[in-house]
Amino acid sequence: MDGTLTMDHSRMDMRDAFFSTLFDRARNDANILVVSNDFGAPSLDRFRAELPGQFINAGISEQNMVSLAAGLTMGGKTVVVYSIATFVTLRSCEQIKIDLCAMRLPVTILGVGTGYAYNADGPTHNAMEDMAVMRAMAHMTVLSPSDAEVAKVCAERLPLAKGGPVYLRCDRGTWPALGEAETLVEKGLVPRRAGTDLALVATGGMVHRALDVASRLESEGLSTCVIDLARVKPIPMDLMALLASVAAVATMEEHTTHGGLGGAVAEFMADHNLVKPLRRLAIDDDHLYAYGARPTLHVQRGLDAEGATTTLRSWINDRRKSTP
Amino acid sequence: MTRSDVSAPHSLPRVANHLRNQVLELCYRHGGHASTAFSCVEILVALYHGGILRVDPSAPEDLDRDRFLLSKGHGETILYAVLADLGFFPEDWLWTHYRSGDHRLGGHVDHQTPGIETTSGALGHGLGLACGLTLAARMDGQARRHVVLMGDAECSEGSVWEAALFAAQWGLGRLTAIVDRNHIGSLDHTRNYLALEPFAAKWEAFGWEVVPVDGHDLTALDKALSPRGEAEGKPRLVLAETVKGKGCRMMENDPIWHVRPVTDDVIAQCREDLTWTGP
Numbered sequence: 001m002d003g004t005l006t007m008d009h010s011r012m013d014m015r016d017a018f019f020s021t022l023f024d025r026a027r028n029d030a031n032i033l034v035v036s037n038d039f040g041a042p043s044l045d046r047f048r049a050e051l052p053g054q055f056i057n058a059g060i061s062e063q064n065m066v067s068l069a070a071g072l073t074m075g076g077k078t079v080v081v082y083s084i085a086t087f088v089t090l091r092s093c094e095q096i097k098i099d100l101c102a103m104r105l106p107v108t109i110l111g112v113g114t115g116y117a118y119n120a121d122g123p124t125h126n127a128m129e130d131m132a133v134m135r136a137m138a139h140m141t142v143l144s145p146s147d148a149e150v151a152k153v154c155a156e157r158l159p160l161a162k163g164g165p166v167y168l169r170c171d172r173g174t175w176p177a178l179g180e181a182e183t184l185v186e187k188g189l190v191p192r193r194a195g196t197d198l199a200l201v202a203t204g205g206m207v208h209r210a211l212d213v214a215s216r217l218e219s220e221g222l223s224t225c226v227i228d229l230a231r232v233k234p235i236p237m238d239l240m241a242l243l244a245s246v247a248a249v250a251t252m253e254e255h256t257t258h259g260g261l262g263g264a265v266a267e268f269m270a271d272h273n274l275v276k277p278l279r280r281l282a283i284d285d286d287h288l289y290a291y292g293a294r295p296t297l298h299v300q301r302g303l304d305a306e307g308a309t310t311t312l313r314s315w316i317n318d319r320r321k322s323t324p
Numbered sequence: 325m326t327r328s329d330v331s332a333p334h335s336l337p338r339v340a341n342h343l344r345n346q347v348l349e350l351c352y353r354h355g356g357h358a359s360t361a362f363s364c365v366e367i368l369v370a371l372y373h374g375g376i377l378r379v380d381p382s383a384p385e386d387l388d389r390d391r392f393l394l395s396k397g398h399g400e401t402i403l404y405a406v407l408a409d410l411g412f413f414p415e416d417w418l419w420t421h422y423r424s425g426d427h428r429l430g431g432h433v434d435h436q437t438p439g440i441e442t443t444s445g446a447l448g449h450g451l452g453l454a455c456g457l458t459l460a461a462r463m464d465g466q467a468r469r470h471v472v473l474m475g476d477a478e479c480s481e482g483s484v485w486e487a488a489l490f491a492a493q494w495g496l497g498r499l500t501a502i503v504d505r506n507h508i509g510s511l512d513h514t515r516n517y518l519a520l521e522p523f524a525a526k527w528e529a530f531g532w533e534v535v536p537v538d539g540h541d542l543t544a545l546d547k548a549l550s551p552r553g554e555a556e557g558k559p560r561l562v563l564a565e566t567v568k569g570k571g572c573r574m575m576e577n578d579p580i581w582h583v584r585p586v587t588d589d590v591i592a593q594c595r596e597d598l599t600w601t602g603p
Contacts (some may be wrong), residue, residue: 030463053463064452064486071456074441076464094446095483099453102443103435 004231011177011215014170015112020082021155023047029078032158036082037062045318052106061089064077066095066107069144069250073105078159079090084254085111085127085169089134092285096165097119101137106159109134109167112244114144115283116294117172118133123288130169132259135233138199142233149181150230156320157185161176178207178228186230189238192212198316199246201239202227203253203261209298210252212305213312222316235268243269248277248319250312254303277314338541339367339409340516341600344571345406346418348594351588354423356431359569359581361402362495363506363539365475367564368406370545371471380466381411382436391457393442395450396475396504397432404577406428412439426488447480450474455490469551472501477509480518487529488559492531497557500549501532504539506568508579524563539564540575574596 012020019034024133026032027050034047035056048055056072058065063081069079081088088111089096099108111130112178118125133143141161145151151170160166192207193214202210207228214224227242229235229285243249249269251262262280271276290297298304302311337419344365351358371377377390394403404422408415413428421428429437432445442453450472458470467531478484505523507514514520524534528593548562568582572594586594 023533056459058490059486061483061486061490063448063483064455064490067449067452067483067487068456068459069492071458071462072454073456074453075457077460095449095452098443098446099449 003249013153013172013174014145014148015041015044015110015172018110018151018155018168018170019047021152022158023051024156025155026051030054031076032078032080033072034080034082035065035072036266037065037087038041038312039083040099040255044077051067062293063095063236066092066127067099069107070103073107074103079259080108080110082110082112082156084113084125086113086125089127089130089167091278093133094173096134096140097137100165101139104139104164106162107165108158108160109165110170111167112170112185114169114171115206116290116297119294119297120291124289126287127169127265128256128283128287129259130167130252131232131253131255132263134167135259135264139300140233141166141297142169142229143167143185144169144230144232146175146184146207146230147181149177149179150184153181153185160185170205173205175205175208180259184228184230186237188229188234188236189242190228190230191242192226192228193224195223196245197223198312199225199243199249200312201229201249201251201261202267203232204305206252206254209303209305213252213308216305216309217312218312222313229261229265232264235264239265239268239274240274246276248316250278250279250281250315251307252281252303254298255282255285256287277319279312281311330372336369336373337602338600339373340365340542341571341598341602343369343402345403345595345598347401348572348586348591348598350401350405350418350422352591353419355585356401356423357582358401358507358531358572358586359578360396360504360506360573361399362570362572362575363502363566363568364375365402365570366479366540366542366545366563367473367502367504367566368402370422370542370549372406372410374542374546376546376549378472379439381439384412388466389597390469391441391454391470393450393454393470393472394433394440394444395472396447396478397444399473399475399504400429400433403433404437407437407439413437413601420580423520426461432466447475447478448483451484451487451491454486454499455494455496458491459494459497461498462496468498470499470548472499474498474503476503476505476507476520476523477514479503479523480509481521481565486532488532491559495557496559500562501559501590502562505563506566508568508577508582510579510582512579524558527561527563531558533558534561534563536563536565539566540570
């Protein structure tokens with residue numbers, strides 16, 4: 001591997017898998033609606049063309065888009081609110097808190113383009129805070145598919161939670177199918193490989209990078225398991241046994257260090273008296289004006305396979321040296 | 325659906341006076357925004373006691389009911405008083421559960437209270453919510469109406485105008501928005517910080533039918549709020565000219581009363597002002 005995220009273009013983008021499955025359902029269920037802020041997708045074109053009454057372009061008005069979705073849901077509709085991840089989560093933050101969470105409405109918030117997915121488009125488009133903000137919302141479920149099959153299962157099972165909204169954060173690009181998609185959606189996590197020295201926890205597209213890193217560490221004699229933690233909130237209790245069986249824990253995410261996956265895992269470990277070394281690989285506050293291709297940005301932030309492997313190898317070795 | 329025995333047109337002013345007194349006593353005992361409630365008393369009496377809204381206290385979740393959304397959620401006391409008076413919940417809740425006891429009635433309205441559709445208090449949400457409800461009803465061929473009450477200062481929120489654009493674009497004719505035009509926000513007269521005029525012209529330019537009305541005239545409100553019979557078309561904006569603090573002379577048109585509590589030193593004067601003098 002060369003430090004770039006491995007994408008298999010023969011497979012479908014998560015968003016496209018979601019929408020194509022949703023289209024199949026919506027053809028037979030007029031209550032399924034997609035609300036967008038003037039944002040489309042090739043996989044939505046057919047939906048818009050053949051089911052025009054079920055696609056609502058709310059215009060570039062994210063606050064109203066979410067209130068509108070709440071009202072439609074109160075009126076008995078099954079609604080997906082769709083936009084670029086950072087716009088749909090941050091621009092309409094209070095509407096999500098009050099109209100969706102406080103009223104416990106099962107709206108699906110579909111955000112695409114997590115982390116540096118928009119490459120050089122800068123701080124306005126890249127989403128580094130979405131997990132932290134959505135995780136803080138009462139009754140919110142946060143789901144992060146790791147491949148298109150998982151996104152497809154999410155569309156099949158809409159609405160994914162009955163007692164509140166679900167934030168479905170989809171990475172851009174295509175990814176090799178990892179299998180067990182239904183289990184991942186049902187249980188919230190799937191161990192992707194076994195190991196005892198280190199548990200590497202990742203979510204979304206970054207799971208594929210974690211597998212690459214684990215493979216490299218394994219070849220150097222570090223037994224590393226990888227946990228695909230799709231459900232970042234609420235964290236599945238099954239995580240406890242998995243983390244209890246390893247010597248150390250690391251998290252990998254394309255998100256700010258504050259309040260994302262690493263924060264969630266740290267809180268989980270503290271709350272359940274899992275006292276063991278934890279290292280969080282994430283993005284620091286210096287991310288805002290980082291322009292460039294995503295693989296380059298990953299290298300700069302140590303989230304490429306080689307950089308992450310080096311960091312974790314050094315961390316483990318340093319700990320071993322300092323531990324009598 | 326049902327109207328209480330006191331809802332005959334000639335008795336509506338007396339109902340309004342009774343409810344205004346209840347708001348005063350609630351605010352005196354437990355706090356709340358008395359002046360903002362006073363400006364919309366007649367609007368709510370026209371809607372509920374006047375029979376504009378088809379709602380039934382014995383079936384508050386009836387799918388066919390009209391929907392009323394109090395977007396200015398800090399006017400909770402008058403809505404609580406109205407709903408208790410009509411029997412949506414026991415009247416003693418007003419005295420035992422508003423900001424007291426186990427707090428079934430919060431300091432802003434929430435959707436868990438019988439008869440209340442949406443949680444409010446953060447401003448600028450109601451119109452968008454109502455757009456969604458109205459559109460869902462239209463998709464399902466349901467004839468219910470949707471009425472939103474906003475404050476005029478609330479219309480500084482950009483989300484109000486996002487929703488206004490949407491409602492006009494989609495021709496949501498079964499949507500009526502009322503603006504309680506009392507000319508005062510939390511701190512000051514609206515003209516002194518974000519002037520809204522020409523207010524009616526703004527709504528008209530956004531594609532709404534604007535119906536100006538004296539917001540304390542129950543007969544005029546009944547006419548302005550009555551269904552028109554057409555299913556679709558323009559959404560309607562009832563621009564209700566009101567007096568913030570209406571009924572208590574010291575509160576009327578004085579911004580400080582948005583937040584000032586009703587205390588021992590003023591309660592006697594307020595009660596005297598609200599003493600019923602009609603037939």
